[in-house]
Amino acid sequence: MKFIKYSKYVSDPAGEMSMEDLLNALSNYLLQSGFQDSWYFYEFNEGEQTLEQLRQAIQQALESGEMLDENMREQLEQMRADGQLDELIEKLIDRMQQENYITVDQPFDRSQQSKLPGQTGEMQQGQVKFEVTDKGLDFLGYRALRDLLGSLGKSNFGRHDTRDMATGIESSGASRQYEFGDTLNLDITATLSNAIQRDGLKVPLDLEYSDLQVHQCEYQSSCATVLMLDCSHSMILYGEDRFTPAKKVAMALSQLIRTQYPG
Incomplete structure (x- = not known):
């Protein structure tokens, strides 16, 4: 005789958490320009991002709680008390890889840790690099564009998206x-x-x-657009990183051009 056993549903925060909300919370870290403030002088880091740095950024995003609802915050507190926070972070990184938001250049292989003298497995794992994929960059560019243009409010009627609702009509030329x-x-x-x-x-x-x-419509011509960023020392003059905000604006413009004005 066949029996069916029912058990209590156990939620999985790593599977229920929105990747879009997580990427939005990590946007400042993922788009940073590599300028590190050290004793009032800015040093340029090569821009390499390690998995250990990503873990720390995810942990800070989770601890801030801005991307979580009340129920998710309670689950996070319980997991922190049970010592399961590191496991949650690893699952989130795996989801980011599976959904093609990041790629890991050198996956950590524990079988190889003994082949590198003088380095422990933890040191090797901390040096594993990752890169944001085109899909991740597209999403970050979309969010940057929405944040920049969404704050315009109700100005003159146009084609830029805002947070406000309105009615509209679509007109066409004479035939x-x-x-x-x-x-x-x-x-x-x-x-x-x-x-x-x-x-x-x-x-x-x-x-x-x-x-x-x-039917007649407006003629649309093709156009090539080049976005250039100033990489001179003035972008970090007087201890202020101006390159990261400029990069966000450039990504927003790139998203606008590719989606609204292709060709």
């Missing part, structure tokens, strides 16, 4: 007679009207070449 080479976007009403005016209302209705009317 004209079809010419060879035109996109065959027929104005059905005007085409049938021409045929009826020419030959009267009857069935079947004979259409001729001169009856065809096509």
Whole structure:
């Protein structure tokens, strides 16, 4: 005889947590420019990001609690008390890899730790590098664009997304007679009207070449756009990192150009 055993549902915070919210919370870390303040002088780091640094950034994001609801905060507190916070962070990193937000260049292999003299497994694991994928950069660019333009509020009516709601209409230009080479976007009403005016209302209705009317729209030309960032010393002059905000604006502009004005 077959038995069915029911058990209490155990939630998995790593599986329930939104990757988009996590990436948004990590955006400042992922987009940092590598300028480190050291005794009032800025030193440039090569920009290499390690998994250990990513773990610390995720832990700070979780501890801030800004991306979590009340129920998730309670689960996080319980996991911290049970010593399961590190396991949660590892699962989140695995999800970021599985969903193609990051790639790990040199996966840590415990079987190789004895082959490198003078280094422990923890040291090797801390040196593993990762990179943000194109999918992750697209998302960060989208969020940067939304944050920049979403704060405009209700200005003059335009095409930029805001946090406000409004009604709107879609208008198009007047139709004209079809010419060879035109996109065959027929104005059905005007085409049938021409045929009826020419030959009267009857069935079947004979259409001729001169009856065809096509919709007109604004001509859109192609354009190549180049975004350039100033990498001179003035970007970190007087101990202020101006390069990271500039990089965020550049990513937002890149997202705007590629999505709203392709070609």
